Amino acid sequence: MDLRQALEIVSHTDPGMVRTNNEDSIASIPDKGLVVLADGMGGYNAGEVASGMATTVLTTELRQLLEDHAPNAVDPQSGQKAALKMLQQQIAKANTTIYRAAQSQPQYAGMGTTLVVALFYDNKVMVAHIGDSRLYRMRGNEFSQVSKDHSLLQEQVDAGMLTKEQAKLSSNKNLVTRALGIDPAVEAEIHEYETRPGDIYLLCSDGLSDMVGDEDIGMTLQALGANLNLAAQQLVQMANDNGGRDNISVILIKILREYPAGEGLASKLFGWFR
Amino acid sequence: MAKLILSMDGLVLKEIPLSKERITIGRKPHNDIQIDNLAVSGEHAVIVTILADPFLEDLGSTNGTFVNGKTVKKHFLQNNDVVELGKYKLKYISDVLPGATKAADFEKTMVLRPGAMRKPPDPTAPAAAAAPVAAVPGHVDTVPTGAHADAAALAAAGAPRSHADTQIGITAASVAATAAAPRSHTDTQVGITAASVAAAAAAPARRATLKLLSGANAGKEMELTKPLTTLGKPGVQVAVITRRPQGFFITHVEGANKPIVNGNPIELQAHALNDRDVIELAGVKVEFFFKP
Numbered sequence: 001m002d003l004r005q006a007l008e009i010v011s012h013t014d015p016g017m018v019r020t021n022n023e024d025s026i027a028s029i030p031d032k033g034l035v036v037l038a039d040g041m042g043g044y045n046a047g048e049v050a051s052g053m054a055t056t057v058l059t060t061e062l063r064q065l066l067e068d069h070a071p072n073a074v075d076p077q078s079g080q081k082a083a084l085k086m087l088q089q090q091i092a093k094a095n096t097t098i099y100r101a102a103q104s105q106p107q108y109a110g111m112g113t114t115l116v117v118a119l120f121y122d123n124k125v126m127v128a129h130i131g132d133s134r135l136y137r138m139r140g141n142e143f144s145q146v147s148k149d150h151s152l153l154q155e156q157v158d159a160g161m162l163t164k165e166q167a168k169l170s171s172n173k174n175l176v177t178r179a180l181g182i183d184p185a186v187e188a189e190i191h192e193y194e195t196r197p198g199d200i201y202l203l204c205s206d207g208l209s210d211m212v213g214d215e216d217i218g219m220t221l222q223a224l225g226a227n228l229n230l231a232a233q234q235l236v237q238m239a240n241d242n243g244g245r246d247n248i249s250v251i252l253i254k255i256l257r258e259y260p261a262g263e264g265l266a267s268k269l270f271g272w273f274r
Numbered sequence: 275m276a277k278l279i280l281s282m283d284g285l286v287l288k289e290i291p292l293s294k295e296r297i298t299i300g301r302k303p304h305n306d307i308q309i310d311n312l313a314v315s316g317e318h319a320v321i322v323t324i325l326a327d328p329f330l331e332d333l334g335s336t337n338g339t340f341v342n343g344k345t346v347k348k349h350f351l352q353n354n355d356v357v358e359l360g361k362y363k364l365k366y367i368s369d370v371l372p373g374a375t376k377a378a379d380f381e382k383t384m385v386l387r388p389g390a391m392r393k394p395p396d397p398t399a400p401a402a403a404a405a406p407v408a409a410v411p412g413h414v415d416t417v418p419t420g421a422h423a424d425a426a427a428l429a430a431a432g433a434p435r436s437h438a439d440t441q442i443g444i445t446a447a448s449v450a451a452t453a454a455a456p457r458s459h460t461d462t463q464v465g466i467t468a469a470s471v472a473a474a475a476a477a478p479a480r481r482a483t484l485k486l487l488s489g490a491n492a493g494k495e496m497e498l499t500k501p502l503t504t505l506g507k508p509g510v511q512v513a514v515i516t517r518r519p520q521g522f523f524i525t526h527v528e529g530a531n532k533p534i535v536n537g538n539p540i541e542l543q544a545h546a547l548n549d550r551d552v553i554e555l556a557g558v559k560v561e562f563f564f565k566p
Contacts (some may be wrong), residue, residue, distance in 0.1 A: 041382060041383045114383070156324075161329065161348075162350060169350070170350075171326035172324065172325045172326060174382060175325070175385075175386050176383055176384070176385055176386070177385070177386045178385075179385045182385050219500065219501065219502065220501075220502060223502050223503075223514055224502070224514060224527055226508065226512060227512075227527045227528050230514075230525060230527055234514075234516065234525075237516075241518050241519055
């Protein structure tokens with residue numbers, strides 16, 4: 001099933017105003033409804049090696065898997081969707097790849113990356129994330145953060161030590177509690193959500209969310225949702241205007257119309273007459 | 275380094291650097307900051323610094339702890355906060371220099387390893403690890419305690435590693451060094467917030483307004499206060515005016531026709547607006563001008 005008619009996807013990545021190299025990595029497979037964003041960490045060029053490995057492994061492997069399997073198929077034994085298994089397995093594979101490279105090559109020692117992946121199928125999106133790269137959703141006038149960071153700050157907020165407002169003032173924004181490639185195994189947080197035509201999804205690295213307030217991000221999507229490319233550029237520009245202290249990456253996905261799964265004639269007709 | 279300035283009746287008594295991750299305040303002599311006054315409880319309050327974030331906590335004092343005039347149980351200290359205990363005042367100064375140049379080195383994302391969180395807390399600072407958690411009910415004690423010990427490990431380890439290639443993979447060994455670790459490097463981290471806050475506040479000083487020149491509402495004015503303002507009719511023709519540090523810019527968003535500025539259609543990219551520019555869009559004329 002080709003999702004290019006149902007999803008508009010644009011992406012933009014920028015090193016920012018302070019750093020010379022870009023350790024973020026983004027990738028998408030529009031016809032399969034897959035987008036991947038990774039924010040690498042580790043010295044010299046190791047960060048971009050880690051994030052690059054993450055996006056490469058995930059897109060290469062998932063492209064093949066999605067060619068052969070329907071993501072919405074349910075495994076009769078586990079009762080789980082194929083998409084879940086695919087994401088879990090391929091994230092594990094990416095983790096192992098990065099971990100082994102870090103172990104075997106001294107210059108890559110300790111490298112790792114955050115990750116946020118969104119897979120669209122059957123009027124749904126399955127989101128997997130590790131670390132503090134985020135997924136937001138704009139639905140109607142409501143702009144909200146969908147993923148919850150794996151970070152010290154988020155844990156402090158959850159524990160009641162800080163309010164969300166205080167968290168903005170914290171100096172400890174840069175500490176994540178989970179990352180890909182740091183340990184032999186990692187657990188991604190995976191959730192599935194219904195999508196609706198008109199929804200705009202935003203995947204971003206902390207270079208955006210640390211520099212631009214949620215309110216301004218929401219306002220930008222609201223105002224420029226008709227021109228997704230411009231919206232992506234505007235978001236990056238706002239982060240840079242505010243100092244651009246980190247690499248900034250954004251992927252925007254707009255749901256143009258419904259995309260129910262099913263190859264049969266009946267479901268196609270049903271899709272038309274909705 | 276961040277510090278506290280102790281004063282009474284406007285008279286500065288002492289400057290205390292926040293050199294430890296846990297600083298106790300009270301009347302009894304074993305406190306780090308001893309205030310020998312009967313209005314101050316034996317163990318009155320404590321300041322626990324988690325990396326660069328200092329938290330003030332009242333330890334159930336008789337007369338209470340006040341920050342900027344309000345009674346607090348637990349408070350995330352911000353620069354220039356004034357803590358009051360009885361007649362004594364403690365002013366918190368986070369030694370942040372806006373635009374601290376080294377901040378970028380410390381802003382790199384780092385990992386707190388979950389593996390390290392499972393290890394027992396550092397025996398030299400068990401109270402410190404427990405303190406921020408004590409006031410929080412319920413399930414949280416494993417996570418923040420671990421995170422705290424770990425965060426401290428990271429702060430300590432951050433020092434020698436700040437310019438090295440690896441910033442991930444802190445080992446348990448560094449925890450032991452935590453209590454004694456100098457704070458100079460964690461201090462540098464404080465610079466980050468101020469720098470970004472300063473950057474965020476760097477909105478253009480000039481204010482601008484749009485004035486409608488045609489249509490039923492001709493003569494009406496609208497100030498451009500938001501980072502971006504859209505003009506036009508959705509589905510027909512829309513443009514956006516963005517407010518940036520460099521000034522104001524108009525960009526085409528949707529529609530077959532581009533907005534016209536001073537008689538000429540603008541290009542695809544953002545077009546800088548000058549005082550008294552006339553914009554035509556979706557059949558409406560507006561004038562852009564800067565406010566004096």
